[in-house]
Amino acid sequence: MSSLIDVENLTLQFRTDEGLVTAVDDVSFSLAKGEVIGLVGESGSGKSVTAKSLMHLNARNALYAPQSKITLYTDAGEVDVLSLRTARELNVVRGGAISMIFQEPMASFAPAITIGSQMVEQLQLHGDMSKAQARKISVEMLDRVGISDPHKRIDQFAFELSGGMRQRAMIAMALSTQPKLLIADEPTTALDVTIQAQVIDLMKDLVNEFHMGIIFITHDLGVVAQTADKVCVMYLGRMVEEGPVREVIRHPKHPYTRGLIQALPRLDDLDSPLTPVPGDIPSPLERPSGCVFHTRCQEILGDICKSALPHDTQLDATHRVACHLHDTKEVGA
Amino acid sequence: MSDDILISADRLTVGYPLGNSILRKSVLKAVNEVSVHIERGSFFGLVGESGSGKTTLGRALLKAAPITEGRAIYRDDEVEYDLSTLDGAELKDYRKRAQLIFQDPYAALSPRMTVRDIIAEPLEVMGLTASRQETDERVREIAAKCRLNLEHLRRFPHAFSGGQRQRISIARALVSGPKFVVADESVAALDVSIQADVLNLLKQLQSDLGLTFMFISHDLSVVAHTCDHVAVMYLGRLVESAPTRKLFAMPRHPYTRALFSAIPSLDPDDRGKAQKLEGEIPSPLNQPPGCKFHTRCPNAIDRCKREEPRLEDPGDGHEVSCHRWRELLETVPA
Numbered sequence: 001m002s003s004l005i006d007v008e009n010l011t012l013q014f015r016t017d018e019g020l021v022t023a024v025d026d027v028s029f030s031l032a033k034g035e036v037i038g039l040v041g042e043s044g045s046g047k048s049v050t051a052k053s054l055m056h057l058n059a060r061n062a063l064y065a066p067q068s069k070i071t072l073y074t075d076a077g078e079v080d081v082l083s084l085r086t087a088r089e090l091n092v093v094r095g096g097a098i099s100m101i102f103q104e105p106m107a108s109f110a111p112a113i114t115i116g117s118q119m120v121e122q123l124q125l126h127g128d129m130s131k132a133q134a135r136k137i138s139v140e141m142l143d144r145v146g147i148s149d150p151h152k153r154i155d156q157f158a159f160e161l162s163g164g165m166r167q168r169a170m171i172a173m174a175l176s177t178q179p180k181l182l183i184a185d186e187p188t189t190a191l192d193v194t195i196q197a198q199v200i201d202l203m204k205d206l207v208n209e210f211h212m213g214i215i216f217i218t219h220d221l222g223v224v225a226q227t228a229d230k231v232c233v234m235y236l237g238r239m240v241e242e243g244p245v246r247e248v249i250r251h252p253k254h255p256y257t258r259g260l261i262q263a264l265p266r267l268d269d270l271d272s273p274l275t276p277v278p279g280d281i282p283s284p285l286e287r288p289s290g291c292v293f294h295t296r297c298q299e300i301l302g303d304i305c306k307s308a309l310p311h312d313t314q315l316d317a318t319h320r321v322a323c324h325l326h327d328t329k330e331v332g333a
Numbered sequence: 334m335s336d337d338i339l340i341s342a343d344r345l346t347v348g349y350p351l352g353n354s355i356l357r358k359s360v361l362k363a364v365n366e367v368s369v370h371i372e373r374g375s376f377f378g379l380v381g382e383s384g385s386g387k388t389t390l391g392r393a394l395l396k397a398a399p400i401t402e403g404r405a406i407y408r409d410d411e412v413e414y415d416l417s418t419l420d421g422a423e424l425k426d427y428r429k430r431a432q433l434i435f436q437d438p439y440a441a442l443s444p445r446m447t448v449r450d451i452i453a454e455p456l457e458v459m460g461l462t463a464s465r466q467e468t469d470e471r472v473r474e475i476a477a478k479c480r481l482n483l484e485h486l487r488r489f490p491h492a493f494s495g496g497q498r499q500r501i502s503i504a505r506a507l508v509s510g511p512k513f514v515v516a517d518e519s520v521a522a523l524d525v526s527i528q529a530d531v532l533n534l535l536k537q538l539q540s541d542l543g544l545t546f547m548f549i550s551h552d553l554s555v556v557a558h559t560c561d562h563v564a565v566m567y568l569g570r571l572v573e574s575a576p577t578r579k580l581f582a583m584p585r586h587p588y589t590r591a592l593f594s595a596i597p598s599l600d601p602d603d604r605g606k607a608q609k610l611e612g613e614i615p616s617p618l619n620q621p622p623g624c625k626f627h628t629r630c631p632n633a634i635d636r637c638k639r640e641e642p643r644l645e646d647p648g649d650g651h652e653v654s655c656h657r658w659r660e661l662l663e664t665v666p667a
């Protein structure tokens with residue numbers, strides 16, 4: 001499969017009053033066309049910031065380290081995302097080749113403008129088409145995502161739709177420009193389980209139909225197991241484990257991934273106690289030295305975890321982990 | 334009612350009047366003739382989608398939503414209150430016996446108050462302590478039980494993570510020494526890694542302080558692990574109610590079964606096996622006739638469209654409200 005986007009050594013800090021805060025630290029991954037990546041981690045792990053970097057959407061106080069590189073492969077050639085500056089250049093990644101769905105659909109639609117006008121507006125911005133054409137495409141998209149009566153719905157406001165319907169409309173809007181990559185930031189977290197199941201089904205159908213790549217950000221490993229091909233687990237800005245979904249969920253190698261899986265309440269075993277990952281994620285202002293996870297790790301080896309950053313260890317062609325338990329390279333001084 | 338029941342609701346209805354027209358007065362019944370009995374010292378789970386009326390039922394039992402029909406009795410060792418008529422000094426007394434833990438720990442805590450002041454506020458408002466010293470003592474006591482230390486009490490909420498904030502809201506709810514606590518989606522806003530920690534804490538506090546919990550959640554797997562008894566609501570009605578083990582071993586209502594199969598499985602090879610529920614919960618203003626669930630039920634027959642089933646107890650304490658549950662148990666595997 002050919003690559004759609006490559007992220008290499010992405011390091012991102014925010015300038016704040018309290019000093020430089022590292023949000024993403026040396027993260028690399030790549031996504032092929034038609035592939036679904038699940039980006040997993042607790043709040044504060046840097047998953048949303050990583051995704052937003054792909055669209056250059058982070059706030060102005062964001063500082064990308066010089067070695068960071070994001071390459072998007074489009075039909076027109078390679079695009080170096082982080083070098084884009086003007087609004088016109090950024091249109092390529094913002095709504096052009098990449099679309100994003102946010103967690104809270106009510107907050108993502110303008111409340112006083114109809115769903116239709118918002119869909120038509122972005123279609124006209126990104127494609128050369130008439131209002132009537134754009135409206136026709138919008139109605140088709142609403143129909144495609146399973147909204148009944150799209151001719152009537154298109155002239156309604158976001159508050160007139162239910163939560164599930166709003167998220168469907170959001171997906172329709174994101175897909176109407178035919179992006180190559182869809183970033184879905186916790187798209188089902190605010191929904192009921194029954195509606196979540198419907199939205200997940202819909203997204204799976206759409207991947208097959210439009211053959212686009214999806215980055216699915218979530219803290220729910222169950223959702224990842226049901227949707228993703230590949231999982232990236234993040235903790236405090238670092239990618240701690242990456243691999244095919246079956247591998248990572250069945251044979252997690254990093255203690256943090258194991259902790260996340262054990263913390264899930266399981267329906268097939270009601271007697272097993274719930275085991276939280278102990279402690280809280282540290283503030284990014286007080287990043288632990290060495291392995292960032294050592295303050296909460298149950299399998300800590302000793303001083304090496306507190307002093308040295310673990311290398312990425314490639315367990316096989318597709319599964320890699322950053323943990324001293326698996327570190328086969330000699331740790332340099 | 335028997336001695337070990339703390340709260341007993343009988344055909345409880347919460348209705349909200351809608352705009353009056355000259356011809357008729359319409360009433361939105363958010364909770365419709367629900368009967369529940371909550372045992373002392375139990376963890377009573379209430380499950381359903383948004384719009385099913387679970388929060389409204391919880392609030393009615395706290396006397397924070399109007400009970401328009403039916404009755405609810407609260408009885409502990411000291412007092413017995415009829416919640417539908419409770420007011421004045423008795424209502425004030427009930428407030429310290431029944432408390433609520435909110436869903437969002439980010440919205441529930443005032444950013445301008447220290448943690449000590451947040452936890453002490455109920456004591457001061459209700460006038461439960463005689464001196465500042467006594468207040469401090471009680472705050473420290475409950476804070477320690479919720480694993481907050483003295484250092485934490487001096488700080489403001491912004492300095493805390495989601496899990497710590499939820500522990501602060503729990504301390505605040507428990508400081509007045511309630512017997513009955515409604516936890517409304519109290520772990521829904523938390524990460525899974527922290528969720529387990531808060532659930533374990535609630536269990537611990539329940540046994541230490543002899544609390545009775547009503548645990549409202551849309552997450553069946555969380556309920557399965559914490560509750561002793563589970564009631565499932567749909568569109569203001571109770572559709573199934575049973576001890577947790579019985580419910581999870583063999584759910585009887587098609588809605589409960591659908592809720593089960595909608596939980597995303599951790600097994601990547603399970604994809605697409607789930608029985609998916611079509612559509613969404615109908616608006617309470619426009620309720621379907623007959624069984625409220627028939628519009629989405631995969632097993633609905635003509636009878637379901639005409640006749641509303643009643644909640645029945647076949648004698649084993651596993652109540653269900655469905656015309657066809659017996660035949661479905663045999664023909665449709667769970």
